[in-house]
């Protein structure tokens with residue numbers, strides 16, 4: 001595989017599978033996950049954890065903002081995932097799913 005960074009990346013909302021395509025979602029013929037038929041979300045850059053959780057539909061942007069503000073106000077740096085979990089905004093399973101997706105979407109150089 002060459003120039004993988006030119007491809008569009010999608011994650012399945014349902015099973016968290018990552019798919020690559022040369023075309024954007026708008027022109028993609030098959031808009032559902034080949035594995036489970038779940039809805040695909042397009043990512044062109046490596047998203048932040050909060051963005052993935054919002055895209056998955058398990059977190060709303062208001063709650064994400066509250067958590068980010070709280071994170072900023074803390075003297076000690078705490079991962080956003082831990083804050084979300086502590087506040088009860090996301091479940092452990094959803095958080096692990098989002099972390100796995102983020103890991104898959106991060107290109108190793």
Ligand SMILES: [Zn+2]
Nearest residue numbers: 012015033036
């Ligand atoms: Zn799927």
